[in-house]
Amino acid sequence: MNRHRRQMRTMLVIGNVGQHHGAWREPDSGIEDADSLRFHLEVARRAEAAMIDAVFIADHLSMLGREAYAPAQHLEPLTLLSALSAGTESIGLVGSMSTTFSEPFNLARQFASLDHLSGGRAGWNVVTSAFGEENFGTDPLPAHDVRYARAAEFVEVAKALWHSWAPDALVLDKQTGTFAAAQKVQPINFSGEYFTVKGPLNIPRPPQSYPVFVQAGTSTDGINFAARHCEVVFSAQQGMAAAKEYYDRIKSGAVAAGRDPDSIKVLLGVSPILAATTEAAHERRRYLARLLNPQFARQLVGFQLGGVDLSEYGMDETLPVSILPGPTAVNRRKGRFDLYRRLIEEGRTLQDLVEIEATAAGLQVLVGDPESTARQMVEYFEAEAADGFMLICPSHRVDGPLLFDEVLPILRDWGYLPTAYRGTTLREHLELPFPDGR
Ligand SMILES: Cc1cc2nc3c(=O)[nH]c(=O)nc-3n(C[C@H](O)[C@H](O)[C@H](O)COP(=O)(O)O)c2cc1C
Numbered sequence: 274m275n276r277h278r279r280q281m282r283t284m285l286v287i288g289n290v291g292q293h294h295g296a297w298r299e300p301d302s303g304i305e306d307a308d309s310l311r312f313h314l315e316v317a318r319r320a321e322a323a324m325i326d327a328v329f330i331a332d333h334l335s336m337l338g339r340e341a342y343a344p345a346q347h348l349e350p351l352t353l354l355s356a357l358s359a360g361t362e363s364i365g366l367v368g369s370m371s372t373t374f375s376e377p378f379n380l381a382r383q384f385a386s387l388d389h390l391s392g393g394r395a396g397w398n399v400v401t402s403a404f405g406e407e408n409f410g411t412d413p414l415p416a417h418d419v420r421y422a423r424a425a426e427f428v429e430v431a432k433a434l435w436h437s438w439a440p441d442a443l444v445l446d447k448q449t450g451t452f453a454a455a456q457k458v459q460p461i462n463f464s465g466e467y468f469t470v471k472g473p474l475n476i477p478r479p480p481q482s483y484p485v486f487v488q489a490g491t492s493t494d495g496i497n498f499a500a501r502h503c504e505v506v507f508s509a510q511q512g513m514a515a516a517k518e519y520y521d522r523i524k525s526g527a528v529a530a531g532r533d534p535d536s537i538k539v540l541l542g543v544s545p546i547l548a549a550t551t552e553a554a555h556e557r558r559r560y561l562a563r564l565l566n567p568q569f570a571r572q573l574v575g576f577q578l579g580g581v582d583l584s585e586y587g588m589d590e591t592l593p594v595s596i597l598p599g600p601t602a603v604n605r606r607k608g609r610f611d612l613y614r615r616l617i618e619e620g621r622t623l624q625d626l627v628e629i630e631a632t633a634a635g636l637q638v639l640v641g642d643p644e645s646t647a648r649q650m651v652e653y654f655e656a657e658a659a660d661g662f663m664l665i666c667p668s669h670r671v672d673g674p675l676l677f678d679e680v681l682p683i684l685r686d687w688g689y690l691p692t693a694y695r696g697t698t699l700r701e702h703l704e705l706p707f708p709d710g711r
Contacts, residue, residue: 281654281689282505282538282661282703284327284367285320287313288353292544293667294343294573294631295564303670304344313353314360316669323681324691326702327365327396329487329507329663330354334374334405337576342569351383358391365699367396367487367505373420374402374409377430378470384484385435385476393480393698398487399424399503401495403605417604421494423467428486428502430468432708433461435483437473440709453477482708485699491519491608500526500537504705507663508541509636511612511629516541516637516658536706541659543650544633546640546667547675554640561667562628570627577630578613579603588624592617609635633665643679650680651689 286292290302290312297304306312317328330350350368358366366387370380380397388395401420406412415423442457461472488499489507496519499506506523510516524534546561548554571583579598586592594617603610612635613626632638639646653659666672684690695701 279654280691281650281659281684282540283325283690284329284365284505284540284661284663285316285325286329286331286542286663286665287316287320287669288330288332288347289344290670291668291672292633292665293561293564294569295561295566296668296671297344298564299668299671301670302668307344308348310356310360313348313357316673317357317361317364319673319677321361321364323677324694325364325664326661327367327394327485327699328354328357329367329396329398330369331398332369332371332400334371334402334408337404337573342566351387354387354395355390358387358394363394363694363697363702365394365396365485365702366391367398367485367699369398369400371400371402371405372424372427373415374405374411377427377434377468378472378474380427381431381434381474382476384431385474385479388479388481388484389476393700395479395481396485396487396505396699398489398507399428399498400488401490414604417492417607418494421490421498424498425502426465426467430461430463430465430470432483433463434470434472434474435479436708437461438476438478440478440482443477478709481698481700485703485705491611495608496522496526499523500532501530504537505703506537506539508539508659509608509612509634510541511616511635511637513653513656513658516653517656520658538660538703538705540661540663541653542633542636542663542665544636544638544665544667545646545672545676545680546632546638547643547646547672547680549642551641551645554642558628558632558638558640561632562624565627565631567627570631571623574613574623574626574630577606577609577635579605579610583623586623588627589622591620591622592626594618632667636663636665643675644683647680647683647687650684651687654689 290297290304290307332350354366354368384395401424406414439457442453444451458473463470486503487505488503510519520539527534527537546558548557575581575583639649
């Protein structure tokens with residue numbers, strides 16, 4: 274057994290029966306049970322037994338045309354995470370919440386509550402939301418740069434609210450009847466471009482001071498935001514060269530913002546398609562692809578390309594670059610648009626694009642047997658293209674067992690994964706500093 278000083282950080286993306294848009298159709302997917310607490314607890318407890326640092330819940334505030342074709346279950350993240358906190362002991366609980374379609378006071382209360390209830394296991398995936406305007410009376414969607422400007426102010430207000438109670442504000446003196454030291458609970462009196470908030474928060478300082486900040490933007494605005502504010506970055510890159518370039522941009526951005534590069538962990542999103550042999554894993558990939566509804570798959574890719582109609586193109590065709598809107602016309606997910614534009618320029622077929630989008634929402638798919646998959650993960654980690662991984666199962670029930678019973682034990686055996694949780698809070702698991710200097 275080999276012991277390595279630097280170890281991988283890991284999160285498991287949960288929600289629905291898995292990430293692949295066709296996987297719900299497999300006989301054992303569990304789709305009938307997918308809204309239940311039982312299903313989510315089964316997945317979270319398996320991750321906890323494997324000492325995964327956190328479960329991660331993505332969220333979108335819109336159906337995106339899924340009604341007939343793909344499961345649209347998006348249980349509200351904070352509600353789900355609160356339920357999971359009662360059925361788990363150690364694993365971190367990370368949820369996506371929008372800075373465009375929520376208010377800092379509400380959000381600060383929700384995450385303060387989750388952090389208290391879970392004993393310091395909360396994490397917030399800060400999302401600026403690329404869809405959902407039709408549900409909030411804000412049609413059209415605010416511009417990309419405006420969404421990021423609002424996000425920056427939002428984070429400032431939320432942090433001030435979490436810090437509106439000093440760590441030692443609670444006195445709890447039953448003799449004198451003093452609950453808290455009044456001078457240690459202060460209003461924030463914030464007045465900015467987007468928000469006016471008096472404060473203080475009506476919840477004492479959370480155990481971690483505030484939730485671990487996670488983010489996943491890939492545009493220049495997104496990378497700058499992450500480098501300034503975030504502690505975990507969800508990297509959505511295809512291949513070693515792109516993953517390494519992104520990793521280096523995040524770390525140098527953090528240094529430029531006056532931060533220790535180690536205080537920001539870059540987790541590469543990977544979706545392993547596994548089987549006992551690599552050939553069988555490729556067969557599974559082809560099988561999952563056949564479960565996709567081609568009309569829906571085209572629609573999904575067309576949407577990510579900024580609203581292009583792909584209905585006339587055959588799956589084996591390459592797409593002409595001329596169908597793409599100019600980059601400045603893209604107001605939703607610029608990072609995802611750039612990814613698909615690159616793939617189209619490389620001459621990849623519509624089928625390739627569909628598989629990348631529908632398998633893993635644009636993330637890296639690793640096809641192989643358990644050992645070769647573990648080896649690929651080590652390559653990214655050793656090349657410092659990742660500090661660890663956001664793991665995304667095509668199907669939790671079908672692919673989860675091979676991931677948890679074979680791939681992760683191999684990595685643990687090689688010394689890349691811890692054999693116990695590092696502490697009781699998510700910050701300790703990830704070896705991140707506490708904002709109050711602890
Ligand atoms: C891997 C990954 C995961 C994401 N998860 C979510 C999510 O759960 N909810 C959401 O609204 N946006 C999510 N996003 C979108 C980003 O938060 C961001 O809003 C979007 O990528 C647009 O920013 P960009 O143009 O900087 O990439 C995700 C993006 C990536 C790359």
